[in-house]
Amino acid sequence: MTIIFFKVVFIVFIVIALFGFFFTRKFLDIQYRFFSWYYKLAGIEAQFKTKSPAVIKTTSLIGIVFLCFFYFAAMEDFEKKNQNAAAAATEGQKTEVTETINLEDPDMKTVYDFLKKCETYYLATVENDQPRVRPFGTIDLFEDKLYIQTGKVKNVSKQMAKNPKVEICAFDGNTWIRIEATVVNDDRIEAKQHMLDNYPSLRQMYKADDNNTQVLYLKDATATFYSFGKEPKVVKF
């Protein structure tokens, strides 16, 4: 919100300054039309009328240079603050996840926490009669469903469109999980935005309305937690 407001203010001022620079005469006329009451009131009407276009041109040019300088400095500052906030958010998520995971009586939230803790999981799809597998990292809990994210241009997306059956595998050093599920594409902007809000680094490559970003939720899922020497724990969602 702040950044949008800032950009709007910048655009308004830069348009005024550019107008003043390139259309100085017109600029003076408009200025006089709107502010003649003030010049009269302040008793500086005569002074205003003799204002030289060169003065306006120079003032506008100085304005343009200063506006650009402040704009780029402020943007750099916004960017730094954004990156710091994103890093802090990611750190926060990691700490929370490792502390609250309980594999004894797992549910969908346990699956989410476990995948978050692993950071990387492996997503298998089917292409004709050939399995395809690749590393994935995105996982989001939205409206009580577990979402993954990809780009529509990727082969993985095309494979899921043809055959939505997938399998996911991840290992945290002690326990591993295998999830079999059917993926369902969710084209709603709010589902995509929720994912991007949870992965600020993705925002460099994806936007909720870019026609490439894709989020899919897991349906008819069976997740099984395995550890050596322990009975597997199964959760369906």
Ligand SMILES: Cc1cc2nc3c(=O)[nH]c(=O)nc-3n(C[C@H](O)[C@H](O)[C@H](O)COP(=O)(O)O)c2cc1C
């Ligand atoms: C650690 C890691 C995490 C990744 N996470 C994702 C992800 O969440 N979504 C995605 O689309 N690609 C992700 N990728 C990139 C995909 O693995 C890569 O684009 C892959 O080639 C896609 O599969 P495809 O070639 O069959 O389309 C990740 C890569 C790595 C190394």
